[in-house]
Amino acid sequence: MCAANIDRIVMRFAGAVVLFGLFLGYFVHGGWFFLSAFVGVNLIQASFTGFCPLAKGLKMFGIKPGAAFE
DSSP states (O other): OOOOOOHHHHHHHHHHHHHHHHHHHHHHHHHHHHHHHHHHHHHHHHHHHOOOHHHHHHHTTTTTOSSSOO
């Protein structure tokens, strides 16, 4: 397994949260779909601004940055 950088971790985490929100929205309560919407909006704003709270936190822990979150 190759060493993960911040970009890969952020994409994996976002994908997992979106799928988790969809699962909960379908099987538990429709309000959980807002979790997936929140992640989507955060991904869009990060693509414009370059700011991602998760990436900032991972950088503080010394994880190697990728091309997107240097």
